[in-house]
Amino acid sequence: MSTFAIGDRDFLLDGRPHRVISGALHYFRVHPGDWADRIRKARLMGLNTIETYVAWNAHEPVEGQWSESDGLDLGRFLDLVAAEGMHAIVRPGPYICAEWHNGGLPTWLTATPGIRLRRTDAAYQAALETYLRRVYGIVAPRQIDRGGNVILVQIENEYGAYGSDKDYLAELVRVTRDAGITVPLTTVDQPEDDMLAAGSLPGLHLTGSFGSRAQERLATLRAHQPTGPLMCSEFWDGWFDWWGGQHHTTDAATAARELDDLLAAGASVNIYMFHGGTNFGTTNGANDKGRYLPITTSYDYDAPLDEAGDPTEKFHAFREVIAKYAPVPSETPAAGSPRPEFTVDLAAAPGAPATPSPVDGLLTFEDLGHAGTLLRYDTDLPDGFAGGVLEVGEVRDQAWVSVDGIRVGTLSRTRHEHALRLPAGGRLSLLVEEQGRVNYDDRLGEAKGLIGPVAVDGVERAQWRTTPVLLAEAAAAPELMVSAGTFDLESPSDLFLDTTGWGKGYVLVGDFLLGRYWSNGPQRTLYVPAPVTRAGRNTITVIELEQPLPVTARFVRAAELGPLHE
Known part of the structure; x- marks a missing residue:
């Protein structure tokens, strides 16, 4: 001892x-x-x-x-x-x-x-x-x-x-x-x-x-x-x-x-x-x-x-x-080598019809005990609605707004956005992403989702349905666009996936969720650890929130983390 x-x-x-x-x-x-x-x-x-x-x-x-x-x-x-x-x-x-x-x-x-x-x-x-x-x-x-x-x-x-x-x-x-x-x-x-x-x-x-x-x-x-x-x-x-x-x-x-x-x-x-x-x-x-x-x-x-x-x-x-202050081993680790470069064809992933389980009310992630990152909020617009202004108390953290299933804009917490003009229609939907919980100071534990009130033309909307959206069921969710492909490796290997030109979303290799990508940058590649891959056939799944579905996934030699700030 x-x-x-x-x-x-x-x-x-x-x-x-x-x-x-x-x-x-x-x-x-x-x-x-x-x-x-x-x-x-x-x-x-x-x-x-x-x-x-x-x-x-x-x-x-x-x-x-x-x-x-x-x-x-x-x-x-x-x-x-x-x-x-x-x-x-x-x-x-x-x-x-x-x-x-x-x-x-x-x-x-x-x-x-x-x-x-x-x-x-x-x-x-x-x-x-x-x-x-x-x-x-x-x-x-x-x-x-x-x-x-x-x-x-x-x-x-x-x-x-x-x-x-x-x-x-x-x-x-x-x-x-x-x-x-x-x-x-x-x-x-x-x-x-x-x-x-x-x-x-x-x-x-x-x-x-x-x-x-x-x-x-x-x-x-x-x-x-x-x-x-x-x-x-x-x-x-x-x-x-x-x-x-x-x-x-x-x-x-x-x-x-x-x-x-x-x-x-x-x-x-x-x-x-x-x-x-x-x-x-x-x-x-x-x-x-x-x-x-x-x-x-x-x-x-x-x-x-x-x-x-x-x-x-x-x-x-x-x-x-x-080495000036303590013994250092004589051995040094080998320098990194370029990772494999190749492309993968992606195709839209078919999904079974969605079976959402909405809950009545304008509810937060916490209200629902939802550990995921996406909620959808739906409400019926007034009969004969000819267009008007949507106002939200606060979005935590980003919302994609749709009328009758057609995207009409976004509301961003980062950009301090609270209002959006709506076209005529009958059904209003907001897909809200929790983008990361604050890790410092007095905003620890804050509620996520739509923080009311939510009003259209100054009149608060009272009747809402809130639905958790699960990434595991992404192909069945009408809010999400999913593409997938396969690639072969001779042996497990680190990889760098280039997300340049993609919008905002998530990537899985096999069943391992690599994380988020976003055209907002600075990060342009996602790191794939070698133990996530295997010799032989591998799969990649892209869950896209904003842009048209990517048709190609490109793996590159090295990481690209964006323009430097020194």
């Missing part, structure tokens, strides 16, 4: 000073078939530790239905980290931010009437205790003092930027210790006086989150914590992208200098991200600081390993810096 503790100036591994050189790798953003590869490459860059969040809503999307299967096997992930001879840091939240859907909180939880999130509240705390005990049932036996590799566990996440409820933090600590967590506990906040003061408790080790000006930030951290090791537990080496923006990158040499400054100061580090991965499916979050901006499917983050797991210029620059 080993020990890991906090000393006067250093972390202590078996009583000896130890520097943590860690990198963030979220198991839920990487196909489990690629976990071992990404972990090994982390060691080859010189890291001795892997850090991961735990996404509550991935494990328990429906209350009481907990899953650790397939890509959610946290125990297996930690065991693979241990097999590579590396330590692990676990950050279970329950709130994680991470540009992840709803900040990691399940929608069934945040939809609870009257619930108060991230503070002392009976309903919230009862649910999070159940959650944390499940996570700690996985983590506790894998702690370093029990023969495992987990050395640190974090309490909450950047809490000082949100609240200052010390009783709430104390309850998290109580549950954590009561569940058998004995390793040191940490908190993380941006190194600003008010955040550091609000976001922690005595007995919890303060760490910082920043990507530059290390000396200044570490000095602020030290002023709040006179003893113990200094640590930047989120060293931001890149940034995330949102639909309609540019692809964010940071200069590799500049980022390496910032890392050098941090390590030269004697601090420990967790690089956020070492490998960003992908918001597969519909797991992307969103930000709203006056303008709603949903996060892209790619979470490449301009990290040392790119979205496909290939080493970048930043990988080698960071490796050279780390």
Whole structure:
């Protein structure tokens, strides 16, 4: 058995000073078939530790239905980290931010009437205790003092930027210790006086989150914590992208200098991200600081390993810096190679007649307990309606408006649109897409769908029918256009699907939902992990919301994530 503790100036591994050189790798953003590869490459860059969040809503999307299967096997992930001879840091939240859907909180939880999130509240705390005990049932036996590799566990996440409820933090600590967590506990906040003061408790080790000006930030951290090791537990080496923006990158040499400054100061580090991965499916979050901006499917983050797991210029620059302060393996990972290029003919996918199950009322996703991304709203227009103006309180997040089955326009939350002129007709339909749940600040858990009132020519429409639209039944849904094709591979392979010229929608390879595409950019390719494919025949399905159905799918050699913003 080993020990890991906090000393006067250093972390202590078996009583000896130890520097943590860690990198963030979220198991839920990487196909489990690629976990071992990404972990090994982390060691080859010189890291001795892997850090991961735990996404509550991935494990328990429906209350009481907990899953650790397939890509959610946290125990297996930690065991693979241990097999590579590396330590692990676990950050279970329950709130994680991470540009992840709803900040990691399940929608069934945040939809609870009257619930108060991230503070002392009976309903919230009862649910999070159940959650944390499940996570700690996985983590506790894998702690370093029990023969495992987990050395640190974090309490909450950047809490000082949100609240200052010390009783709430104390309850998290109580549950954590009561569940058998004995390793040191940490908190993380941006190194600003008010955040550091609000976001922690005595007995919890303060760490910082920043990507530059290390000396200044570490000095602020030290002023709040006179003893113990200094640590930047989120060293931001890149940034995330949102639909309609540019692809964010940071200069590799500049980022390496910032890392050098941090390590030269004697601090420990967790690089956020070492490998960003992908918001597969519909797991992307969103930000709203006056303008709603949903996060892209790619979470490449301009990290040392790119979205496909290939080493970048930043990988080698960071490796050279780390080698000045710690042993680095002589082996380096092979450079990435071009992926296969080919085209696939697509044809409209036939579907059985739709069998919708509408519910009376203007209902939200939460009202229906609908975990999908699409709802259709229908109402009858007044007899003899000759045209007029549709007004909606708020659309969350985008609506395609049809009259008598013909599309007449869209309403976008991002563009702050609330009104649209309607032609004559008898039946009004709005297909609403939830584009990603806000993962930060006070919009956590907000309702999705049409937020009333909804009026036509100033008169509120009272009679509505709301119908969940399921991607799994897309070919049978009249709102969606579906095309499909097949392709053959000699062996499983990473692929990059070029969505240039397509509108907005979703893509599956086999039964694996890659994620969303959108002509709004910046992202132009979708990453297909090799374990999703197979030798022989493969299938691709495109679900399109806006444009005519694509007739060809084109796979290209490399990712195209859009014009750069440095």
